[in-house]
Amino acid sequence: MKLHLLAGTVTAVALLTTQGLLGTAEAGPCSVSPVSYSLWVTPGFSCTITDAITTKTFSNFSFTSPTGLTASQFTVQVDPQPPASSAGLLFTTAGLIAPPTSDAVIDFTVSTPGANLDDASLAIAGSVTGDGTVTVGENVNPAGAGTLRLQQSIPGSPNDVGHVVFAPTNSVSVIKDATSIAFTGISSLSVIQEDFSEIGVPEPASLALLGTGLAGLGLFRARRRKTA
Numbered sequence: 001m002k003l004h005l006l007a008g009t010v011t012a013v014a015l016l017t018t019q020g021l022l023g024t025a026e027a028g029p030c031s032v033s034p035v036s037y038s039l040w041v042t043p044g045f046s047c048t049i050t051d052a053i054t055t056k057t058f059s060n061f062s063f064t065s066p067t068g069l070t071a072s073q074f075t076v077q078v079d080p081q082p083p084a085s086s087a088g089l090l091f092t093t094a095g096l097i098a099p100p101t102s103d104a105v106i107d108f109t110v111s112t113p114g115a116n117l118d119d120a121s122l123a124i125a126g127s128v129t130g131d132g133t134v135t136v137g138e139n140v141n142p143a144g145a146g147t148l149r150l151q152q153s154i155p156g157s158p159n160d161v162g163h164v165v166f167a168p169t170n171s172v173s174v175i176k177d178a179t180s181i182a183f184t185g186i187s188s189l190s191v192i193q194e195d196f197s198e199i200g201v202p203e204p205a206s207l208a209l210l211g212t213g214l215a216g217l218g219l220f221r222a223r224r225r226k227t228a
Contacts, residue, residue, distance in 0.1 A: 027057050034075035034092060037063060037106075041071050049078055049087045053198050054116045056087060060109040060173070067103045069095050074104070079195055083121060088195030096189040098132060098182035106176045106192075115168040116198040117142070122150040122162055122176075123193040130185020136192055138176040142166040154187070168199055 030047035039045070046059035063071040073095030079088045088110075096102045110117065126134045135157070138150040148164040151157070174194065180187045 027059070030058060030078050030089070031076075032078045032080070034077045036072050037061075037074040037076045037091065038071040040076055051087050051198075053085075053200050054112045054114065056117075056196065056198070057111050058089065058108055059111070060107065062107040063104065065102075065104045067101060069102060069104045074106075079193055082193075082195045083197070086121065086195040086197045088121075088193070091192040091194070092190060094188075094190070096126075096134075096178055096180045098180040098187045101182075102180040102189075104178050106178070107174065109171060109173045110196055111171040112198065113170070115170050116200070117166075117170065117172050117196050118168045118199050119163065119165045119197040120148075120150065120172065120174070121164075121193075121195045121197075122152050123191075124152045124154065124189060125191035125193075126154050126180075126187070126189040128154050128182070128185060128187040130182065132180070132182035132185035132187030134178075134180050134187050134189045136176055136178045136189070138174060140164055140166075141173040141175075142169045143171040145169065154189075172196065 027046040027048045030049050040047075040061045041063050045061060046057055049056045049058070063074070074091055074093045076089055076091050079090040082088055089108075091106065093104075096104060120140045122136065122138055124134065124136050128134060134154040136152050140148040140150055142148070145166050148166060149161060150164060151160050152162055153160055176192065176194070178189055178192065180189050
């Protein structure tokens with residue numbers, strides 16, 4: 001009996017580790033179909049998106065709501081239609097509706113093996129009537145570069161900023177605050193699209209070849225000067 005219990009325990013731990021729930025396994029691919037965001041806020045969870053340039057790892061997910069919403073009222077997946085040379089996440093919800101006022105805060109971190117990340121973009125979708133408004137404000141924190149601000153609103157606002165550029169880095173943390181407010185009208189947020197562009201980082205061998213080529217060019221020019 002003890003052996004059976006031990007075997008069952010080992011199997012359960014192996015499953016949890018494989019799914020990233022214990023945070024000890026390598027991150028698996030992020031889901032390409034909608035899944036409950038409550039699964040991603042599990043401590044230690046992370047996932048990856050790989051493209052032709054690099055692999056982005058998304059981690060440190062969290063969710064809070066001062067108006068009582070839950071992470072299970074949101075879904076998340078790989079953005080199926082990102083901007084060119086970008087990859088990111090698509091959040092959807094049917095819970096951010098006003099009246100009454102609704103408010104949700106979503107945090108996460110995106111990282112790459114090298115200094116590949118160089119911009120972030122934000123887009124939203126939803127609907128409003130009457131005095132209803134929807135706003136997603138976001139603090140983008142590239143490693144070592146301070147805080148940049150993104151914002152998208154329905155209806156649009158002069159303060160809206162949908163794209164920020166920063167010096168290439170290997171890590172960006174994001175804090176997004178989504179609010180839906182209405183008194184005599186109705187407002188709802190349905191989609192948050194978050195993407196990050198990347199640049200290629202030369203491999204060490206490529207850098208060495210480039211250095212050798214430049215040195216050779218310098219030597220060639222020096223010889224030409226001597227023979228002139």
